[in-house]
Amino acid sequence: MRSMKRSTFKVAFFLKRNALRKSGNMPIVARISIDAATVQFSTKLEINPEAWSVALGRVAGRGGEALRINNTLDSIRTALANIYHEQHEKGNTVTAEKLKNLFLGHDDSQATLLQLFAKHNSDSERLIGISTTRSTYKKYDLAMRRVEEFLRYQYNLSDISLKELNLNFIRDYELFLRTNCSLSNNVAAKMIMFLKKIVTLAFNNGMISSNPFANYHIKLNRVDRGYLTNEELETMMSKEINIKRLDQVRDVFVFCCFTGLSYVDVRNLTHSNVRTSFDGKVWIMTKRQKTDNPVNVLLLDVPRMIIEKYSGKLPCQLVLPVMSNQITT
Template sequence: MKSTFKILFYLKRGAIRANGCALIMGRITVDGVGTQFSTKLEVKPEEWDTKANRATGRSNANKQVNSLLEEIKASLHKVYHEMQRRDNYVTAEKVKNEFLGIAETHETLLALFAKHNADVEKLVGISKTPATLQKYKVTYNHLQSFLKDKYNVTDISLKEINLMFINDFEVYLMTTCKCGANTTAKFMQFFKRIILIARNNGLLVGDPFANYKIRLKKVDRGYLTDEEITKILKKKFVSERLEHVRDIFIFSCFTGLAYIDVKNLTQENIRTSFDGNLWIMTKRQKTDIKVDGKSSVSCPLKPSDSTPLK
């Protein structure tokens, strides 16, 4: 965000030292609010130009003072511009503290998010799915675009994330990104997961999500009647491929398995159980919950079947 930034050097005339010199002070002002600091430099009051903010004369001592003042000014400008790029807002106190080396370590949102996504990518095929990784990546991209659009920054300190930031991101998803209510809620869940990681690792003390509630709208997905399923079963298709698609769909209807779980089934998942019947024995990919389901009477699986379902 745009702000005004000024640096002023002046003498602390009320405390003249024994050598006749006065301490040179610095004043940083951001958006009209200022703070002071000591430059640790000194000069005689009569050798100080108030308008130019520098020492006068050609002595080597005063030349060195002016050179050091220019270095201080350049360093402060560098800190200010870096803080503008990195943080949500900039204050004179923050600039001074970072310049003096007493600023807090800045852990940033997107840096933590990127590390998290890299960890998830390593776990794909072990405990994470490609779909989960993709959702985290899309959430990251939306946050990156939001920071650029709203604050014109490439990242933000975790300590600067508050309820207003969260609400603004939600509005951004629903307006600029044109996401539906439930899609927005899902993105906010992934965002909240990163904040939880930050809190668990001591990078955040409070919880910016404490007064924010993620709302998922109940969706009526509808269902097929017995008559409709029978029509699909009896439908004749023009190609074997469509027949195969129909069979898989009906199989999902009778077993209650999601598409991805049917896709992952192999012949080894069809086993004869204690009652002598064929059972599907597998795990749901999404929840890793064990599934033991007896094969449907309407769609029997014979031991002689040799073609894997995968």
Template sequence: MSKSTFKILFYLRKNQVNKDGTVCIMIRLSLNGEISQFSSKLNIKPDAWDTVLCKAKGNTLKARQLNETLEDIRTSLKNHYRDIEVHESFVTVEKVRNAFLGITAKQRTLLELFKKHNDDARKLVGISKTPATLAKYDRCYRRLEEFMKAKYNISDISLKEINHMFITDFENYLRTESKCNENTTAKFMQTFKMIVIIAKNNGWIYTDPFSNYKIRLKRVDRGYLTDAELQKIMKKKFPTKRLEQVRDVFLFSCYTGLSYVDVRELKASDIKISFDGKPWIMIHRHKTDTLVNVPLLKIPQMLLQKYEGQLPKGQLLPVLSNQKLNSYLKEIADLCGINKNITFHLARHITFSYPLKTRNLQILSA
């Protein structure tokens, strides 16, 4: 690769003569064929200028002072060039000129960038982002806003001012003031780091303040249901229809492995006859958009038949909000004598002592 050649030249603008007969000394910067010309704010009479050496002629005090000033300008320009070369992805003569003249780009701030990121994500909800993902971004934005106000009494911070101490202070704030556990804190830090990476990729900061910071996610045993516990839930007669419906939706997820949002959005058109002549669920997962093919076993088939034609808006199952489902599942666990924190997500954590069989269909179709 050829080396960049940065050159500085002083010359006279002879086409504009001042009333005292002096002309302006101009500065020309050149770099890889790119040129920028601007005034040095210094004047000299044309006959006192050495066009070969590009400086004032003679050894008078005035000439020496002018030449020293020109040399200072040259040194300053070279220093700006080296600084930009070290800290930024590429150098231009315009950047060097602006740095010398004190013209700097608008300082971008953390919350300004974060807000733009979230606004862009908001437009993609339903396309490539989920409401839950957007809510995660908005929560992190609010936590950073609260943290800066509480810790530093500021409403925002320049991206270039974010350092290792700012990061660790935010982590400590999340653990102490916000009472976040280890993994919740780590997820906030992951979102924060994502914004910092965006800033670095756009050249708004030169170094990554997260370079010496490790985000640690603690491995958590989310628990599971055994086959015996699942049988208890399946056989239980519930006193209210709402608990029975919640049980049915939960069982459907147990036997298909589908997440809450995938069960909620399941449509009749998602069920197709596959190569084996049997019905399969064929969908793209809402979270990852990956294609999933799930054989529709007898129990989930019976569950779908149980509610066929009974629900509005083409729903296949009576799916409540995730919050209500989880609340009712705790009630179901108590009624079944299961001493576990049952959530809808737990439906995907089942251990079977033997292959799934078509048991208790009379309960499901009752």
């Protein structure tokens, strides 16, 4: 029987020098090369760069830590070689990416994090206007892209098996959000909440046997939002603004102050929500988007004048020219 041509196969280890830990250590990365293609993945080991031999691709010396790490690196090299030869014996085409996935345990038959994330987001997009909003969908879309960035940065992976998720993964993701993405504590916490929902979904559907978030607590800092005094609000209202866009933003903000309605509730207002009640007074009658609870607000003089300012000038019977406050990067 004619034997298959062997491809060039090599495994090497090196330090990820742009990911210096606070301890002074650097992560050890494995590189698989098959023919002209290469892929990398984290060995989940780290060492002080002064103890690393670049020429040997392993820890220098014969101390306890050097032996422990070098033995693990040898085990990784041996396991990769065994998988590579096994696939060749079966007559399968072996690529660097496929070999990495087989070694890490997330072949095509296993559910992955980004696959589940993408399905969740696709389902959410179809429910816009039914049980969710476009702004909520965009937040989940951004959250998935953050996870993609993290996987490439931390592990040089395009995806990861759900079964590989653990507490360290979550903590490393939090550190990535706080440092690489420069997010504040509360914004990072909200990104992690989106990830938690996806992981909990996997747990509830039996895709993973344990929830890595079980021992992780999301901490939100209390924020003092402050308030405007009557004098400050009067100053804002009397300020002459010649830029149309800023004038509209000011009007919407003042309207929110006098009605107590949230940004999204004001954005959804149409003239059908402005009604004269049995008492002869004009009220805003609507529902909170977030809770779907009904809310009735007596229309005072200031918000009434703002409504009149834009009456008949906006499409779809909208009350005010509310601009989007969504920022996606």
